[in-house]
Each structure stands twice: as C-alpha cells, then as structure tokens.
Amino acid sequence: MDAESVRIGESRTLTMSDVVWDRTKAVSAVIAPLAAKAIVGRAAVDAAASVLGTSRRQIYVLIKRYRDGSGLLTDLAPRRSSGGKGTLRLSDAVEDLVGELVRKQFLTRQKRTLAAVYRDIVAACRTRGLPVPARNTVERRIRALNPVEVGRRRGGPDAVRGLQSAGGEVPVIGDILEQVQIDHTVIDVIVVDERERQPIGRPYLTAAVDVCSRSLVGMVVTLEAPSAVSVGLCLAHAGTDKRPWLENLGVEAQWPMSGKPRQLYLDNASEFKSEALRRGCEQHGIELAYRPLGRPHYGGIVERVIGTAMQQVHELPGTTFSNPVERGRYDSDRMAMLTLRELEKWLTLAVAGYHGTVHRTLGQTPAGRWAEGVAATGVPAVASNPTAFLVDFLPVIRRTLTRTGFVVDHVHYFSNALKPWISRRDTLGRFLIRRDPRDISRIWVLEPDGHAYLEVPYRTMANPAVSLWEHRRALARLHDRGIAQVDEEALFRMIEQMREIAGTATKTTKRMRRDTERRKMAAAATEKRAKSPGPPIPPQPPGDQLPDAGPPAAAQVSRFDQIEQW
Numbered sequence: 039m040d041a042e043s044v045r046i047g048e049s050r051t052l053t054m055s056d057v058v059w060d061r062t063k064a065v066s067a068v069i070a071p072l073a074a075k076a077i078v079g080r081a082a083v084d085a086a087a088s089v090l091g092t093s094r095r096q097i098y099v100l101i102k103r104y105r106d107g108s109g110l111l112t113d114l115a116p117r118r119s120s121g122g123k124g125t126l127r128l129s130d131a132v133e134d135l136v137g138e139l140v141r142k143q144f145l146t147r148q149k150r151t152l153a154a155v156y157r158d159i160v161a162a163c164r165t166r167g168l169p170v171p172a173r174n175t176v177e178r179r180i181r182a183l184n185p186v187e188v189g190r191r192r193g194g195p196d197a198v199r200g201l202q203s204a205g206g207e208v209p210v211i212g213d214i215l216e217q218v219q220i221d222h223t224v225i226d227v228i229v230v231d232e233r234e235r236q237p238i239g240r241p242y243l244t245a246a247v248d249v250c251s252r253s254l255v256g257m258v259v260t261l262e263a264p265s266a267v268s269v270g271l272c273l274a275h276a277g278t279d280k281r282p283w284l285e286n287l288g289v290e291a292q293w294p295m296s297g298k299p300r301q302l303y304l305d306n307a308s309e310f311k312s313e314a315l316r317r318g319c320e321q322h323g324i325e326l327a328y329r330p331l332g333r334p335h336y337g338g339i340v341e342r343v344i345g346t347a348m349q350q351v352h353e354l355p356g357t358t359f360s361n362p363v364e365r366g367r368y369d370s371d372r373m374a375m376l377t378l379r380e381l382e383k384w385l386t387l388a389v390a391g392y393h394g395t396v397h398r399t400l401g402q403t404p405a406g407r408w409a410e411g412v413a414a415t416g417v418p419a420v421a422s423n424p425t426a427f428l429v430d431f432l433p434v435i436r437r438t439l440t441r442t443g444f445v446v447d448h449v450h451y452f453s454n455a456l457k458p459w460i461s462r463r464d465t466l467g468r469f470l471i472r473r474d475p476r477d478i479s480r481i482w483v484l485e486p487d488g489h490a491y492l493e494v495p496y497r498t499m500a501n502p503a504v505s506l507w508e509h510r511r512a513l514a515r516l517h518d519r520g521i522a523q524v525d526e527e528a529l530f531r532m533i534e535q536m537r538e539i540a541g542t543a544t545k546t547t548k549r550m551r552r553d554t555e556r557r558k559m560a561a562a563a564t565e566k567r568a569k570s571p572g573p574p575i576p577p578q579p580p581g582d583q584l585p586d587a588g589p590p591a592a593a594q595v596s597r598f599d600q601i602e603q604w
C-alpha cells in the first residue's frame with residue numbers, strides 16, 4: 039500500500055493565518071465578478087485596484103489566476119514567494135501577531151482607534167524582535183474584514199441592522215444553488231438489522247434543500263446523532279455527481295440535482311459551527327449564513343420539505359408516527375421490516391417522486407424549476423474528486439510525529455511515506471490530521487509543505503476497521519475495569535470481545551443489534567476502498583440488496599401527494 043499511498047491536494051485551507059485567509063476572501067469577492075465577464079474594462083479594473091489597494095497590473099494577474107484556477111478560494115491566496123507591490127509580504131509570525139491584536143483590541147466594544155491599535159502592534163513587534171509592519175499595511179488588513187462582523191463586534195447587533203435584510207421578510211432567492219438549507223431530523227420509523235430482522239431503533243436524516251427549486255440536493259441517513267460530520271457528509275453528497283452513488287445503492291432513478299451551493303443556510307446548532315465546516319465552505323466559495331435568533335420562518339423551507347417526507351414515512355411498516363397519541367396501540371417494533379439500506383433506497387425513490395410532483399408555491403415541479411435554473415445559469419459545478427471534497431469537511435486533530443508514526447487515541451498509524459519526515463520530525467511541529475469517525479482505520483495527514491493530504495493506515499494492518507463510537511466504548515470499558523494505562527493491543531482485544539458478545543446476543547437487546555449495524559457501516563467502507571483503484575468515494579451505508587420479494591412498503595413508493603405551501 040505504501041508504494042501507492044493516496045494523496046489528496048490541499049491548498050492551505052487550514053494552514054493560512056486568519057488575517058491572510060480574510061484578505062484572500064476579500065480579494066475573491068472583488069476578482070470573481072470581474073473574471074466572470076468576457077471583457078473587463080479599464081474603469082472596472084481601476085476600481086478593483088482602488089478597493090484592494092494594489093496596482094492595475096496586479097488585478098489583471100489575479101483575474102488570470104482566478105480563470106486558470108479550480109474555483110477554490112485559495113486560487114487567489116498570496117504565493118509563498120510573493121514580494122511585490124500589492125501582495126502580502128509580512129511573515130507568518132507578524133501576520134499572526136497583527137491578527138491577534140486586531141481581534142483583541144480593535145474588534146471590541148471599546149472601539150479603539152486604528153492609531154492606538156497600531157501603537158500596540160509596533161510595541162509588541164519590537165518586544166518580540168519582529169519587523170514592524172507599515173501602518174497602511176495594518177489598515178488594509180482591517181479594511182479587508184467583514185464589515186458586518188466588525189460592526190457587530192464594535193457596536194453590537196443594532197449597529198449592523200442596516201447591513202442585513204429586514205427582520206420580517208426572508209430574502210428572495212432567484213437562482214438554483216443560490217441558497218441551500220440543511221437540517222436534521224429523527225426519522226419516524228424503526229429499522230431492523232440485516233441478519234435477524236430485529237428492531238434496532240430510529241435512524242437520523244440530514245437533508246439539504248435548494249431554496250429556489252425546493253429540490254433536495256443532498257441527504258445522509260445514519261444511526262449516529264447529528265454532528266459536524268453529518269453536515270460534511272450531506273454537503274459532500276450535495277456537491278458531487280449522484281450517479282455512482284445511485285448505482286452503488288442499486289436504485290434506478292434520476293437525481294440530477296447536484297452542485298456546490300453559493301450560500302449554506304443553517305440554524306445555530308453547535309454542529310454547524312465547527313472549524314472544519316467554516317474553512318471547508320470558505321475554501322470552496324460557499325458562504326455560511328445562520329438563521330436569526332427568534333425568527334424560525336427564516337429556515338422554514340428545509341423543515342417543511344422534511345416534514346412532508348416524514349408524512350410519507352408514516353405509511354411505512356414500523357413507523358412511530360409523530361407522537362404517542364397518533365401511534366395509539368400500533369406496535370412499531372413488531373411491525374418494523376426495513377433495514378437501514380432499504381430505508382435509504384425508499385427515501386431515494388421518494389425524493390425522485392417528490393421532484394416530479396407539482397409544488398403549490400412554485401406552480402410546477404421542483405425538477406422543472408431546477409431544469410429552468412440550469413438553462414438560465416448553466417450546469418452547476420460539482421466536486422471533481424468526492425474524497426478530496428469530503429476530507430475538507432472532516433474533523434481536525436493535531437498530533438506530533440514519532441519514530442513509529444502517529445498515535446491518535448491509543449491507535450498507531452504508519453506508512454513508509456512518513457520516513458522522510460521522521461528523520462526531521464523535531465523541526466516539523468505538530469501535524470494537522472483529519473479523520474472520518476465512521477472508519478478510523480486510516481487518517482489523512484497534511485504534508486509539511488501543506489500541499490496535499492497523505493492517507494496513512496493502521497500500523498498493525500490486522501486490526502479491524504472500527505468506528506469512533508466503538509473505539510470510545512471500548513476505551514470506557516477498559517477504564518471501568520481500572521486499566522489506567524491503555525495500549526493498542528488491549529484496546530482492540532476489548533473491541534473483539536465486545537463484538538463476540540454482540541454476535542452471540544443479537545436477539546437480546548435493541549442496542550446490541552444497533553451496534554452491529556454500525557460496525558457493518560465501517561466494514562463496508564473499508565471493503566469499498568479496497569476495491570477502488572484510486573482515491574475512494576465516501577463510503578455509503580452498507581447492506582444487502584433488496585430481495586425480489588422485499589417488503590411491500592419498500593417496493594412501492596407513494597408520491598408526495600400534498601406539498602404544503604410556504
């Protein structure tokens with residue numbers, strides 16, 4: 039495996055300082071509209087140069103870089119060897135210092151002046167032996183900050199009310215993928231395990247809805263509670279071509295709605311505010327926006343679409359309905375028939391039916407509105423490498439390299455590709471690592487130069503693929519037994535013991551059957567990577583194909599007959 043170690047390009051998504059990142063966002067906001075034009079006039083170039091504080095020639099250089107790039111924010115990032123007029127010439131240490139003092143002293147209710155903040159920057163640089171930046175350089179950094187954020191930090195919410203949309207009216211969305219809303223829900227149906235067909239509980243749905251067309255552009259069905267990973271998986275599903283996924287799922291249906299949204303609209307839950315989600319969205323040119331507190335109608339579209347889907351779920355065997363009163367004496371556990379994979383197939387077919395049903399508010403089908411949007415704006419851009427796109431949204435951890443590789447939560451990872459770094463590990467500091475919680479048998483390590491992620495597997499290849507929840511349960515059980523010093527061998531021995539217990543007692547408790555299904559998801563992800571010659575596509579929930587005489591409710595999908603108006 040080491041001879042063919044998988045690498046995924048990384049364009050400084052998490053390695054740039056906040057000041058440089060914010061400056062790059064400001065440059066992108068000015069350059070992107072110019073690059074989209076066939077002819078850029080001198081007046082527009084001069085205006086852009088004035089806004090960015092650079093030369094006309096540099097604006098033409100940035101336009102060319104944007105057109106020649108891959109559509110990422112970091113296409114316009116300052117080059118590491120930059121040094122001319124209009125470029126960011128400060129060292130990383132000075133950039134970090136300027137950014138820290140601007141955040142702590144300028145972005146406060148005290149409203150300190152630029153002159154006062156600059157004096158403190160000069161004093162701090164001299165104390166640390168760093169070169170002192172020019173005052174106009176600091177001023178440009180401050181001008182590049184988001185004016186809404188600056189106003190909120192210095193004057194409070196009322197100070198920026200005029201910069202935002204009116205509180206009582208939701209902004210009108212006119213183009214497809216202009217805004218996509220994401221939300222979670224517990225699915226009102228009990229699913230069963232694949233082996234014994236015994237109930238294992240209710241799964242979770244994370245759905246992404248295009249506001250303009252009311253189309254579902256992405257969804258993820260899991261047994262795990264909603265998290266930042268759920269959001270990343272859903273966004274990856276929305277931003278990539280769904281035809282390979284549909285083929286793997288064994289569903290013959292049309293789902294052409296794919297592409298990177300321009301704005302992602304979310305509520306204020308903690309899983310929507312992770313570092314990985316924020317920088318991943320900014321890297322791919324996706325604006326993050328959050329629902330105003332106390333104004334639930336701002337996020338009503340995704341909630342209505344999910345609500346419509348849940349009404350159809352209530353027709354499935356094993357439904358729990360919306361509440362105990364509605365359920366009455368219906369025995370959801372006894373009537374449950376669908377596995378997680380069969381439910382995912384049913385939902386996929388239900389989505390296809392919904393897309394072909396006339397929407398009362400639109401006066402046409404979501405598929406028809408989507409087709410009109412494509413005709414007007416062109417085919418949306420999708421992620422060319424699904425794995426690389428997903429990695430940008432995975433949780434971030436940082437670890438130091440040792441002689442034997444990396445150790446993450448008592449698990450060792452090693453690849454021969456690490457050997458050149460091991461010899462100079464004392465000079466490299468901590469590495470940035472991403473990990474998929476559904477399968478921790480590999481990690482993605484950012485190379486020291488920050489250009490690419492390297493896939494690094496277990497050091498002990500015989501260890502089974504496990505999910506993070508299973509790893510944590512084994513760790514907790516070892517601690518309960520009074521084992522303070524945990525090593526990898528003891529950890530995986532405990533995991534095997536837990537699996538043996540679950541394997542012999544699958545008929546006893548719902549929790550054990552649910553744990554078995556979770557393990558199958560990790561195993562299926564590993565098997566799929568082994569069969570793939572190149573970088574793997576994000577793993578899908580596992581399961582056998584629907585039998586020819588499968589559950590009647592899974593074979594026939596009723597359309598969304600009533601679509602509420604909103």
